[in-house]
Amino acid sequence: MKTKDYHPYIYFLVDSNIVFVYKIESNSYLQIDELHSSGQWETYILEEGDVFDTFLHTESKPLEGRSYLIAQERYLIMLDKINHQIHKYKKMLYDKTIPIHIACSExxxxxxxxxxDQPKRVIGFPGLLSIGPLWKINEEAGINYRNEWLFEHINFESDDYAYQVTFKNSIREINDIPEQSPIYLWYGDNADEQICLRFILHLLKNKPNKIYLLNTNALHKSVDKNQKLTYSSQLTPEDLKDIYEKHTFDQILSIQDRIQFVKEWENLLRSKNVLRIYTKQEIKEVPEDYYDSFILNTLKDLHEKRGQKEFIVTGELIGHLFDLNPSIYPIFLEYRIRHLVYSGTLELKGIPKSMRHYSVKLR
Structure with missing residues (x-):
């Protein structure tokens, strides 16, 4: 599909003579469900003698009363092109002194x-870096390899491609950061946020910005020693405000520490392992079936408590598992439960299109 830019317009040649024209009306990156609701679309026909490369929509009349079906692959290409165009012009609009807060969790x-309080700009990462391959994720081949694994193994509740789009947009947001802006990087003591911390510092490695780290586990513990914290997302807006206002920010992240974090990220890129945990302040790769015995033992305990081997809704089982170990992604547990069904260890009732739609029990 041929495209061309005529800012704030983008032209898409979707057929031999059909041109879609999109007008960018915001400097915010689009998510997959916003492509039709944000901006302005018009459709044009290339008349005889018209050439796409020189076509200008301002010299033609748009079509009315027609609709076209676009394949999802093309839809994603169009979305990516629009976001790329927004990225291209967004740097001109950025306030070069506003503080940037990056959280390893949306x-x-x-x-x-x-x-x-304002002024500030906040960037959130979609997570999931503790599961799925990270091999060569800084290259197109690695991104495709990871996306294929996620597509084949993980039941996303939302659109299959929403995670990919959000992930790429978050990277664009970080690339947009002006060199003068101070950066506050929020993270917790769990595999996902620790890996994300290293990935973000990799993305920032060529930027000279002052970077301040905020470990939500350590900083919140100094405020409330009674609350057991796994993820930064467990904290309320008031908690985070309290942490920020009480922190002195008298020490920026050193060059040596930045280099070390980036090295640790680069080590992760060499492996095709699909599961990582955080233990003893270290990211550790573990086998894909690491939690299988935990799943089976928990299910066995539930059967014993109920006095019989009855089917248990997968979502309920995952709820019990998460209560026992909140550091595990529920969607990864659901994948392993499906695997145990397919391997014949568990019996299935229902259709495994989501954790709410099927039940399992031990054979």
């Missing part, structure tokens, strides 16, 4: 937006 980022 939920935590939302709380930071609510809790902290």
């Amino acid at each position: 939920s935590a980022a939302g709380c930071i937006r609510v809790g902290l």
Whole structure:
């Protein structure tokens, strides 16, 4: 599909003579469900003698009353092109002194937006870096390899491609950061946020910005020793505001520490392992079936408590597992439960299209 830029317009030649024209009306990156609701679309026909490379929509009349079905692959290409164009011009609009807060969790980022006073800009990462391959994820081949694994193994509740789009947009947001802006990097003591911390510092490795680390586990513990914290997203906007206002920020992340974090990230890129945990302040790769015995033993305990081997809704089982170990992604547990079904260890009732739609029991 041929495209061309005529900012703030982008042209897409979707057929031999059909041109879609999109007008960018915001400097915010689009998510997959916003492509039709954000901006302005018009459709044009190339008349005889018209050439796409020189076509200008301002010299033609748009079509009305027609609709076209676009394959999802093309849809994603169009979305990526629009976001790339937004990225291209966004740097010109960035306030070069505004503080940048980056959270290794979209939920935590939302709380930071609510809790902290303006001015600020907040970037949230979609997570999931503790599961799925990270092999060569800084290259197209590695990204495709990871996306294929996620597509084949993980039941996303939302659109299959929403995670990919959000992930790429988060990288764009970080690339947009002006060199003068101070950066506050929020993370917790769990595999996902620790890996994300290293990935973000890798993305920032060529930027001279001052970087301040905020370990939510350590900083919140100094405020409330009674609350057991696994993820930054467990904190309220008020908690995060309290942490930020009480922190002195008298020490920026050193060059040596930045280099070390980046080295640790680069080590992760060499492996095709699909599961990582955080233990004893270290990221550790473990086998894919690491939690299988935990799943089976928990299911066995539930059967014994109920006095019989009855089917248990997978979502309920995962709820019990998560209560026992909140550091595990529920969607990874659901994948392993499906694997145990397919391997004949568990019996299935229902259709495993989501954890709410099927039940399992021990054979």
